[in-house]
Structure formats: structure tokens, C-alpha cells
Amino acid sequence: MARLLVINPNTSASVSERLQRHVSGAAGAGLQVNTVTARFGAPYIASEAGYAVAQHATLDAFAVAHAHGQRPDAVLIGCFGDPGLFALREGAGVPVCGLAEASFLAAARHGRFAVVTGGEAWRPMLERLAWSLGHSEALVGIHTVAPTGAQLAADAEAARLLLVQACREAVVRFDAEAVIVGGAGLAGLAAGMAASVPVPLIDSVVAGAQWAMEALRSPAPPPPHAKGFGVAWQSVSWELESFG
Numbered sequence: 001m002a003r004l005l006v007i008n009p010n011t012s013a014s015v016s017e018r019l020q021r022h023v024s025g026a027a028g029a030g031l032q033v034n035t036v037t038a039r040f041g042a043p044y045i046a047s048e049a050g051y052a053v054a055q056h057a058t059l060d061a062f063a064v065a066h067a068h069g070q071r072p073d074a075v076l077i078g079c080f081g082d083p084g085l086f087a088l089r090e091g092a093g094v095p096v097c098g099l100a101e102a103s104f105l106a107a108a109r110h111g112r113f114a115v116v117t118g119g120e121a122w123r124p125m126l127e128r129l130a131w132s133l134g135h136s137e138a139l140v141g142i143h144t145v146a147p148t149g150a151q152l153a154a155d156a157e158a159a160r161l162l163l164v165q166a167c168r169e170a171v172v173r174f175d176a177e178a179v180i181v182g183g184a185g186l187a188g189l190a191a192g193m194a195a196s197v198p199v200p201l202i203d204s205v206v207a208g209a210q211w212a213m214e215a216l217r218s219p220a221p222p223p224p225h226a227k228g229f230g231v232a233w234q235s236v237s238w239e240l241e242s243f244g
Contacts (some may be wrong), residue, residue: 002074004023011043015185023035038054038060042054058077065114073216075094077096078184080184086132091228099208100130104130106211107168108138113176113177115181116143117144165183180207187205191203
């Protein structure tokens with residue numbers, strides 16, 4: 001059975017539990033999912049500083065998993081913003097994706113797409129990521145709501161009402177042909193909103209699970225080979241130092 005490592009780049013165990021449940025549910029029985037939580041950083045990433053630290057935390061979490069014998073066939077960064085994506089892809093030796101990239105890929109199949117997510121600070125970070133990944137033209141707009149993803153996750157019904165309105169506004173404002181509901185804390189909400197929005201909704205966590213299934217679709221995935229980062233680290237965790 002193929003193995004997927006999901007890295008939660010923030011320190012909230014509740015987000016890790018949500019990721020584990022929804023990724024496993026979307027992937028089905030053919031994929032063994034294991035979610036790990038960052039050992040340091042922000043409880044929920046909602047700022048540039050939190051994002052910067054989360055990039056380090058993502059690499060550290062992968063190195064810790066590797067040091068404890070985990071040899072995944074693919075890695076999914078369980079944050080809508082994909083901190084550490086390019087660095088981890090450089091050294092992991094297996095396919096790596098994040099919730100945002102997976103969502104961009106899924107949404108682009110429908111044409112022009114918009115993003116709805118929590119926290120105004122995410123707008124420039126997501127715009128930079130979309131540009132880096134080559135999706136800046138297809139991404140026609142980002143509609144942020146005031147509550148962060150963590151605050152939205154705390155009240156699912158209030159979140160659903162707020163996000164439905166935001167998705168409708170995004171369709172009209174940006175002439176979007178699909179809308180991404182982005183955020184690990186918002187996993188599972190899009191399904192209950194779909195009938196109220198006139199274009200396809202993309203759940204970022206479901207998109208991440210679908211990416212993993214597509215990446216590992218070959219009958220016998222090649223054995224993972226960790227290449228290492230090729231850095232003589234100083235004052236980092238022993239796991240990251242030993243991984244190189």
C-alpha cells in the first residue's frame with residue numbers, strides 16, 4: 001500500500017486530526033495516511049512571520065519522520081499556502097505538493113478560478129505562491145474573510161454561512177469559473193456549500209488527497225529515496241542535521 005506523509009506546518013493538534021480524517025476519507029483504503037505536527041511555530045499560520053517559521057518547521061517535521069523510520073511515497077504539506085514546498089521538493093526524494101498547489105491544479109481544470117480563505121494576511125502570500133507555480137493568470141482573485149481559518153473552524157455553521165456568501169461574491173466579482181475554499185481548518189465545508197454556489201467548489205484538503213492518489217497511481221511506486229538537502233546545518237534539530 002502506498003504511503004502518504006501529511007505534514008501540518010503549525011502546532012495545532014486539532015488541525016492535524018482534521019487533516020488525518022479528511023485526507024484519509026478522500027483517499028480511501030488504497031492509501032496509508034500518516035499526519036505529523038510541527039514541533040514549533042505558530043498554532044495557526046496567519047502572518048508572514050508565522051509562514052516564515054513554518055517553512056523551517058515543515059523541513060524539520062519531515063526530517064523527524066525520516067529519523068523515526070517513516071519512508072513515505074509522497075508528501076503533502078497540510079497548509080493552504082504550502083510553506084517549505086520548494087525546499088522540501090528539492091531534498092525529499094519523493095513527490096511533494098501542498099494544499100494550495102493541489103487546489104490550483106484542480107481548479108484550473110475548470111478555467112478561471114478564485115480563492116476564498118480566512119485571514120487578510122494570506123492574500124499577498126497566496127499571490128506570490130500562485131505566481132511561483134505558474135497559476136497567476138488562471139487565479140483571477142482572492143477573497144479573504146476577516147476570521148482566520150482557526151476561528152472559522154471553531155464554528156462550522158457560522159463559517160458555512162459566511163463562506164457561502166464569500167464564494168458567491170467571488171464568482172460575481174472575479175467572473176470565476178471555480179472557487180477554492182482554502183484552508184486545512186475548512187476541510188469538509190465545501191461539500192455542504194456546493195448547492196448554494198453556481199460554480200464548482202474545490203475543497204483544498206480533498207484536492208490534496210486527490211493529488212496524492214494521482215501521483216501514486218502507478219501499480220508499484222518506486223521505493224522512496226531521501227536525497228537530503230546538502231546543507232551543513234548549524235544549531236538545528238539533530239534530525240534535520242542528520243538528514244543533511
